[in-house]
Amino acid sequence: MDHAVLDKDTKVEAKLGIVDCDIHPAFGSPAELAKFLPVRWRDHLADYGQRSANPVVGTLPYPRMTPGNGMRRDAWPPNGGPPASDLAYLQEQLLDPLGIEYGILQPLAAGSSTLNQELGAAMCSAVNDWQLDKWTGPDPRLKASISVTQEDVPAALAEIEARIGDRSFAQIAIPPRTIEPAGRRRYWPIYEAAEHYDMPIGMHSAAYGQHANSGAGWLNFYIEEHYAFSHSLQSVVTSMVFEGVFERFPKLKLVVVEGGFAWAAPLMWRLDKQWERMRSEVPHVKRPPSEYIRENVWFTTQPIEEPENNRHLLDTLRWVGIDRLMFSTDYPHWDFDDPRYAFKVPLSPTERAQIFRDNAKNVYRLP
Amino acid sequence: MDTAVTERRPMLSQLGAIDCDVHPDAPGREDLLPYFDEYWREIVTTRDVDRLELTNFPTRTKPFFREDWKATDGKGVEKLRKNLLDPYGLKYAILNCVTAVHAIYDPYLATAVCRATNDWLKAEWLDRDPRLRASLVLPWQNPEAAVEEIERFADDKRFVQVLALCMGEMPLGRRIYWPIYEAAQRHGFALGVHAGSAYRHAPSQSGFLSYLAEDYVHQVQGFAAQVGSFVAEGVLGKFPDMKIVLIESGVSWLPGQMWRMSKDWRGARIEIPWVKEPPSALVRRQIRMTTQPFDAPRDPAELERIIEHLDADDMLLFSTDYPHAQFEGDAAIPAGFPERLLDRLVRDNALATYPRLED
Numbered sequence: 145m146d147h148a149v150l151d152k153d154t155k156v157e158a159k160l161g162i163v164d165c166d167i168h169p170a171f172g173s174p175a176e177l178a179k180f181l182p183v184r185w186r187d188h189l190a191d192y193g194q195r196s197a198n199p200v201v202g203t204l205p206y207p208r209m210t211p212g213n214g215m216r217r218d219a220w221p222p223n224g225g226p227p228a229s230d231l232a233y234l235q236e237q238l239l240d241p242l243g244i245e246y247g248i249l250q251p252l253a254a255g256s257s258t259l260n261q262e263l264g265a266a267m268c269s270a271v272n273d274w275q276l277d278k279w280t281g282p283d284p285r286l287k288a289s290i291s292v293t294q295e296d297v298p299a300a301l302a303e304i305e306a307r308i309g310d311r312s313f314a315q316i317a318i319p320p321r322t323i324e325p326a327g328r329r330r331y332w333p334i335y336e337a338a339e340h341y342d343m344p345i346g347m348h349s350a351a352y353g354q355h356a357n358s359g360a361g362w363l364n365f366y367i368e369e370h371y372a373f374s375h376s377l378q379s380v381v382t383s384m385v386f387e388g389v390f391e392r393f394p395k396l397k398l399v400v401v402e403g404g405f406a407w408a409a410p411l412m413w414r415l416d417k418q419w420e421r422m423r424s425e426v427p428h429v430k431r432p433p434s435e436y437i438r439e440n441v442w443f444t445t446q447p448i449e450e451p452e453n454n455r456h457l458l459d460t461l462r463w464v465g466i467d468r469l470m471f472s473t474d475y476p477h478w479d480f481d482d483p484r485y486a487f488k489v490p491l492s493p494t495e496r497a498q499i500f501r502d503n504a505k506n507v508y509r510l511p
Numbered sequence: 512m513d514t515a516v517t518e519r520r521p522m523l524s525q526l527g528a529i530d531c532d533v534h535p536d537a538p539g540r541e542d543l544l545p546y547f548d549e550y551w552r553e554i555v556t557t558r559d560v561d562r563l564e565l566t567n568f569p570t571r572t573k574p575f576f577r578e579d580w581k582a583t584d585g586k587g588v589e590k591l592r593k594n595l596l597d598p599y600g601l602k603y604a605i606l607n608c609v610t611a612v613h614a615i616y617d618p619y620l621a622t623a624v625c626r627a628t629n630d631w632l633k634a635e636w637l638d639r640d641p642r643l644r645a646s647l648v649l650p651w652q653n654p655e656a657a658v659e660e661i662e663r664f665a666d667d668k669r670f671v672q673v674l675a676l677c678m679g680e681m682p683l684g685r686r687i688y689w690p691i692y693e694a695a696q697r698h699g700f701a702l703g704v705h706a707g708s709a710y711r712h713a714p715s716q717s718g719f720l721s722y723l724a725e726d727y728v729h730q731v732q733g734f735a736a737q738v739g740s741f742v743a744e745g746v747l748g749k750f751p752d753m754k755i756v757l758i759e760s761g762v763s764w765l766p767g768q769m770w771r772m773s774k775d776w777r778g779a780r781i782e783i784p785w786v787k788e789p790p791s792a793l794v795r796r797q798i799r800m801t802t803q804p805f806d807a808p809r810d811p812a813e814l815e816r817i818i819e820h821l822d823a824d825d826m827l828l829f830s831t832d833y834p835h836a837q838f839e840g841d842a843a844i845p846a847g848f849p850e851r852l853l854d855r856l857v858r859d860n861a862l863a864t865y866p867r868l869e870d
Contacts (some may be wrong), residue, residue, distance in 0.1 A: 182655040209779050256672050325717045325725075356712040358736030359729060361676035364685070367779045371771050372716070375732040379715035406767030413759055414728055414806040421836065422724040423572050449770040452791065453818065459816045460767070463808065479778060 146378050161245030162483050163504035165444045166348070166401050167238070167286070167477055168473035169249050169279055170229040177253065180270035185263055194267070195259045200351040206351075206366035218455030219476035227476035228355065230426050231282055231349060238475050239285055242483055246510050247286050247471075250274055250401060256319050258354050265299040268292055269460060272307055280312040287314035287508065289346055294318045297333050304334070306340050314401065314508040315346040315438070320376040322381055325437045327380075327387025333391050344442075344507055347380050349373035360396035369382055374403035377409055385415060388428040390436035400443045402474055405443040409463035438465060442507055443497065444472035446481040454488040466495045470504040523844065524600030527563065528857035529868070532705075532758050532801045532830035533595065536587065537570045538631050539565065541677030545633075545757045548629035553622070563611040563624065567678070567708035567726050570610075580796050588639040596642055599843070603868060604833075605671060605703055606636055606645040607758060613676045614709035618653035620780055625650045625660060629670070632665065637669045646674035646703050648722055660695040671865040672701045672756065677733035678708035684737070686745030692746060696753040698835040699738045699866035701799075704737055706730040706759040731806075734760040735768050738794060745785045747793040754864045756799045757858060761806040766820035769794055795823040799864050801830035802856065803837040803847055818849060828864060 171177055178186045199205050208214030211227050219227035219237065228234055238244060251274075255267030268291040275288035290307045292300035307313050316338050324330060326347070339344050350373075357372045358361050377400040390396060415433035419426070442463065453458055461469070473480050481498060491499070504510065540561040546644055554560070564570050572605055580594045592664070596604060603693045608628055615621040647670050649657040657673075664670045673695050675683055683704065707730075713719045716730040732756050741747050741755060765821045769791035776783075776790050786793070807814045831843045838845075848856065862870050 207805070256685075257760075324718045325715060325720055327723070353716050355716050355718050357716055358682060358740075359708050359712055359714040359733040360683065360736050360740070361681045363682055363736065363740065363743075365743040366782055367772065367775050368682075368736070368743050370775055370779070371739055371768060372736060374771075376716040378732065379717055379720075379729070382725055383717065383720065383726050386720075386722050404767070404771055405698050406770060407764060410761070410763035410767065410806050411691070411728070412732075413763060413808055414731065414804075417804065417806065418724045418727050422722070422727075423726055424574070425722050430548070432666065433783065447771065449767055449768070450774045451770045452822070456766070456770075456816075456820050457819070459813075463813075476635055477774070 152315065160243065160500055162243050162471060162500045163510065164244045164247045164475070165399070165470045165504055166250050166446060167247045167473045168228055168475065168477065170226045172225040172229040176299055177267070177270050177274060180273040181266055185356045186267040186406070188263060194254065194263065196234045196254055196257050197259065197354045206369045208478065209368065211306070216476050216477045216480055231279065235283065238473070239283070244285060246504070248346070248508065249286055249288050250317065250346070251275060251289065251291060253291065254352070256293055256317070257321070257350060261293055261296040261299070264293040265296055265303070269303055271413055272303065276310070276312055285302055287510070288312050289315050289317035291317050292334070294331060294334060294433065295323055297330060300334050301337055304337050308343065315344045317346045317348065319350035320347040320380045320400070321350045321355070325383035325387070325409055326391055327383035327385070327389045328483055329387070332389070332392070335389055335396050339393040342509065344399050346399045346401055347377060348401040370476065372395070375405055377403040378407060381411065382415065383439060385433040385436050386426050386429060388439045391428060391430055396440055399444065399473065399507060400441065401444045402446060404447050404449050405445060405464050405469060406449040406460045408443055408468070409460060438468065440504065442468050442470055444470050444485065445480045446472040446474045448481050448486050450488070457489045461489070462494050465502060466498050469499045470507065471500045514551060519865065523634050523857065524598070526854065527602035528599060529861040530595070530599065530601050530604040530831050530833070531756065531828040531832045531861055532706065533591070533606050533635055534835065535606045535608055535632065537608065537610045538628060539563070539793070542635070543624070543627040543631055546630040547623060550574060551623040551627070554667045559772050560620065560624070562698035565611045565614060565707050565709070566708060567714065567837040568609055569723070572723060580834045587632065588636055588643070592640065594782055594864070595831065596640065599831070601642055603642055603644050606632060606643060607674055607703065608632060608648055609705050609707050612648055613651065613679055613707070615652070615794065616742060618650060618656070621652045622656040623779070627689070629664065631843045633667065644669050644671050646670070646672040647700070649673050649691065649698055651675055651679055651688070657691045660696045661691070661698060661700065665698045668867045668869070670700070671867040672703040672705045674705055676707040677710055677737055677760070678712065678714060680709065680711050682736060684740030684746045688746070692750045692753055698752045701754045701756050701865050703756045703758050704734065708733060708741050725827070731761070731764050733759050738765070738768060738798060739772065739815065741798070742786060742790045742793055743783050745783070745795045748785065748787070751797065754797055754799055756801065756828065757803070758801045760800055761804050761829065762800050762802060763798065763817050766817065767823060795826060799826055799860070801828050803832040805845040807845055807847070813848035814845055815849050821865045823861060824852055824855055824859050827856055829862050
């Protein structure tokens with residue numbers, strides 16, 4: 145078996161400013177969010193709670209293996225609160241030692257998947273205020289995501305308009321488990337705004353959705369669900385290509401987050417073949433699907449696939465394209481990828497710079 | 512067309528290949544009527560149970576079918592002989608009848624249609640050409656009846672496999688189906704999982720998709736979910752002698768899933784303590800895949816890389832997916848397929864997968 149973790153690679157790494165495209169900031173307590181909510185919604189939350197399609201209240205339907213719904217055991221801040229709720233400890237454990245030049249915040253506060261859409265919109269707005277207040281203001285290395293309620297498009301557009309002038313925000317965040325396939329026209333105004341403002345759409349794997357997590361029905365175990373997250377991302381890519389989103393919005397940037405990336409190559413091969421076979425069904429799709437993907441879609445790397453033979457990953461990297469990949473840690477979750485060890489294959493300094501920094505800087509327009 | 516593959520053609524016809532995915536014409540009511548008893552004949556007639564065609568896997572979609580095969584004179588076995596059995600020199604062809612029987616809600620109607628379909632397969636196909644073998648269609652809606660159907664055909668070795676859709680009522684690893692696997696294993700049937708959805712659930716986590724092309728792409732997700740289910744629920748360890756064949760699944764997606772599941776298993780195995788080995792080891796030992804479609808990159812030189820990633824020389828089974836349009840001309844073997852594995856692909860692996868298939 146092949147173990148190509150090279151000492152010289154890790155040293156180069158320390159000097160390379162890294163962009164981490166997936167950091168999950170947490171509330172120290174629910175009051176942190178409530179502070180940014182109008183009284184009407186604060187009261188509503190107190191009286192009714194926040195209802196989502198998650199069948200159980202207050203925890204995950206597929207329980208994780210570590211405390212805090214699947215946190216790194218060493219990520220609990222010494223001063224209390226859940227992992228990634230304390231900026232100082234996040235700096236101490238993640239940003240400083242690993243040389244994170246920029247970190248993209250991916251709040252999982254679920255405003256987007258709240259069933260009461262008006263509450264959801266208020267929560268998204270509050271989460272956006274909270275990111276500025278608690279994170280990006282105190283530490284400009286951190287960049288926020290504009291959380292929006294994609295199912296209420298006018299509310300999403302209003303939120304985008306309200307935030308777009310603030311460069312603390314680096315992307316528009318939408319969960320991939322939309323009620324309708326992501327390429328459907330109902331969502332196009334969001335994509336139109338994203339393209340207009342040159343803001344990437346970030347789609348991060350989501351723990352809840354309103355449809356079964358497989359075409360064969362609900363899965364029973366977390367280990368199944370966890371892999372099926374990548375399926376929701378595959379569906380996003382498939383739907384956006386076949387509905388003609390990238391044909392209509394050729395400058396749109398889509399970042400798919402926390403699904404790994406090995407699946408992207410076989411997906412492109414299959415998409416191209418079916419497009420060739422059934423072009424007459426989708427005449428609005430003018431080019432092979434892989435061409436749109438190679439121009440409009442990027443993949444964050446965590447949870448990176450780990451072949452038994454490390455070098456097999458080199459084929460995957462070649463097939464997906466180094467220019468499509470952006471490093472992410474998923475801090476503080478249990479399957480965190482450490483930038484020093486995640487890639488167990490030799491990369492050239494250029495390739496390393498692309499994956500760990502340059503691609504993300506370009507996509508997110510980071511200085 | 513790829514010349515290297517064209518040159519293989521005469522060789523293939525001499526190898527006595529076993530084609531593990533051949534579709535008979537889907538039977539309609541008129542075909543099945545002789546195989547129903549009086550009650551069900553009345554029911555299917557009065558209640559218009561006729562065109563048993565899956566919306567997700569239609570039998571009349573033009574781009575799905577090879578024009579040259581369609582144009583051949585004749586029908587049924589005669590046409591199959593002319594198009595496939597003779598020119599490919601097949602030793603066996605395994606018939607997979609993919610119809611909407613799996614999508615029927617009424618478990619008793621589904622059972623009756625399954626029984627009629629299997630009897631029809633036997634009389635109209637298997638009895639008419641000694642090279643034909645078939646999969647039993649089962650009423651998964653009614654596991655007890657499914658077991659009875661396996662028992663009913665246990666002595667007819669021409670049925671070598673039981674068939675399920677990759678997107679049915681529930682993930683196939685669920686315990687409710689284990690009596691079916693117990694019976695299948697006892698009698699040496701493989702479990703075949705074929706592309707297709709009963710539309711009990713949307714094929715995507717964002718609902719039903721606009722285009723058939725998207726549905727076809729999403730078959731992979733159905734298969735991948737089933738692989739996860741077979742691993743996590745413990746089916747692979749519990750029924751070690753029953754091979755599971757993913758049919759018309761595509762191939763190239765599996766290595767990535769094995770890598771991910773084995774990685775996750777290292778961190779999450781406390782959830783499924785009955786799984787004692789990395790999922791990739793279990794999958795390689797017991798899961799098999801047919802090779803059309805393969806979903807390979809355009810450059811044939813890359814195919815061998817995927818074979819190396821699979822890292823299981825006995826995993827792939829030759830198929831044409833007749834009469835579907837998956838390849839042009841005679842290029843049934845994916846371009847770039849390594850010569851050293853050819854015997855395994857076209858024959859040996861199938862014989863090892865299907866204990867009921869005699870060499």
